[in-house]
Amino acid sequence: MKGRNYKLSLLVIVPAMIIGACQKDINLPGIANDPMLYMPQSSRGTPFNAVEVVSREPGQKDTVYYRPYSAYLEGKELANQDIEVEFSIDHKKLDSLNVLELAAGRTAYELLPAGSYTEGxxxxxxxxxxxxxxxxxxxxxxxxxxxEKRYLVPISIKSVSxxxxxxxxxxxxxxxxxxxxxxxxxxxxxxGGMRNGDDYGTDPTKVRKTITKVANHTYDVNLIANLGPWCCSNKFTLKVNPADHTVLVSGHLEDAGNLLTNREGTVSTFDPATNTFVLFYNYSYYGFVAKMSETLKKL
Structure with a gap:
C-alpha cells in the first residue's frame, strides 16, 4: 500500500496586544546601540509565518518534525562574554490570548497533548x-x-545571564x-454483501458505490444496498469514530420515515489501512424491512 501523508501546519504568530512588558523589557525601533536580546523566530511585519510539515499516517513509523528557537544579541557590539539564555513554554501568554479568543466568540487554543512534542x-x-x-x-x-483542535505553543525567553x-x-x-x-x-x-428481507429471502448484493466526504470523519454513500435511482432516492451517511474506527450508519430511503439504522447487536467498522468498510444496517421501505451485511472496498 502506498504511504499516505497527513499535513500539519505550523504558524508562527505574535499577537502584539498580549505581549506584556516586564521590568527589563525594552521595545525600541531599529537597531539599538546598547545590547538587547530577542528571538529571531518571532514574527515581524506579518501576522504569522506559515510552515507546512508532513507526517506519516497511523500504522507507519513515527515522524517528528523540528522547528528552531534561539536568541539574538542586538546592538553595536558583539557579546563581550558568554551569555546564557533560558526559554520556557509560556502558559501565561496562552492564557492571555485565550481571554481574547473567547471574548471574540472563538474557540480557545490548547497546548499540544502530552507525548506529542519534545521541548529540547x-x-x-x-x-x-x-x-x-x-x-x-x-x-x-x-x-x-x-x-478539529486549535493548538498553540508560546516559547519565550525566560531569563538571561x-x-x-x-x-x-x-x-x-x-x-x-x-x-x-x-x-x-x-x-x-x-x-458485496447479503440482504435478508422478509419477503425476498437472501439476495446477493454486488455493485459499485461512490463515497464522498461531507465533513470531518463523515461520508455520504450514493446507494443503499443495490437500490439505485431507478428505485428511489437515498440518504446514506457513515460517521467514523477516529478513536476506534467504529462506524455509525444513518439515513433514509426515499421518505424520511424510511429509516436507515445500525443493526442492533452488531458493530460496523472502517479499516483505514485498506480503506474497507464492514457495515451492518437495517433499512425500511414503507413497512418492508431489510437487514444488510455489506463490505465496501475502495478500488
Whole structure:
C-alpha cells in the first residue's frame, strides 16, 4: 500500500496586544546601540509565518518534525562574554490570548497533548564575540493531534545571564499548530454483501458505490444496498469514530420515515489501512424491512 501523508501546519504568530512588558523589557525601533536580546523566530511585519510539515499516517513509523528557537544579541557590539539564555513554554501568554479568543466568540487554543512534542533543552548560549545563540529544536509528532483542535505553543525567553534587557515585542515565538488530514476515503468502492428481507429471502448484493466526504470523519454513500435511482432516492451517511474506527450508519430511503439504522447487536467498522468498510444496517421501505451485511472496498 502506498504511504499516505497527513499535513500539519505550523504558524508562527505574535499577537502584539498580549505581549506584556516586564521590568527589563525594552521595545525600541531599529537597531539599538546598547545590547538587547530577542528571538529571531518571532514574527515581524506579518501576522504569522506559515510552515507546512508532513507526517506519516497511523500504522507507519513515527515522524517528528523540528522547528528552531534561539536568541539574538542586538546592538553595536558583539557579546563581550558568554551569555546564557533560558526559554520556557509560556502558559501565561496562552492564557492571555485565550481571554481574547473567547471574548471574540472563538474557540480557545490548547497546548499540544502530552507525548506529542519534545521541548529540547530550553537553554542556549551566545558565545563571546558572537551574536546568535546555539539553535535549539522544538519537535512535534502529529500522530496524537486532532484535526478539529486549535493548538498553540508560546516559547519565550525566560531569563538571561548576565542580566540583559529583552526586546518585548520579540521575546516570544508562537507556534500555532493545526492538523489537516487529506481525504483518502472518498472514491469508488466495490460493494458485496447479503440482504435478508422478509419477503425476498437472501439476495446477493454486488455493485459499485461512490463515497464522498461531507465533513470531518463523515461520508455520504450514493446507494443503499443495490437500490439505485431507478428505485428511489437515498440518504446514506457513515460517521467514523477516529478513536476506534467504529462506524455509525444513518439515513433514509426515499421518505424520511424510511429509516436507515445500525443493526442492533452488531458493530460496523472502517479499516483505514485498506480503506474497507464492514457495515451492518437495517433499512425500511414503507413497512418492508431489510437487514444488510455489506463490505465496501475502495478500488
Amino acid at each position: 533543552t530550553m537553554k542556549a548560549t551566545i558565545k563571546k564575540n558572537e551574536r546568535i545563540s546555539s539553535i535549539q529544536q522544538f519537535g512535534i509528532n502529529p500522530k496524537l493531534l486532532k484535526e 548576565p542580566d540583559l534587557p529583552v526586546k518585548s515585542a520579540f521575546k516570544t515565538t508562537y507556534y500555532q499548530v493545526s492538523l489537516t488530514v487529506p481525504d483518502f476515503v472518498s472514491g469508488t468502492y466495490t460493494a
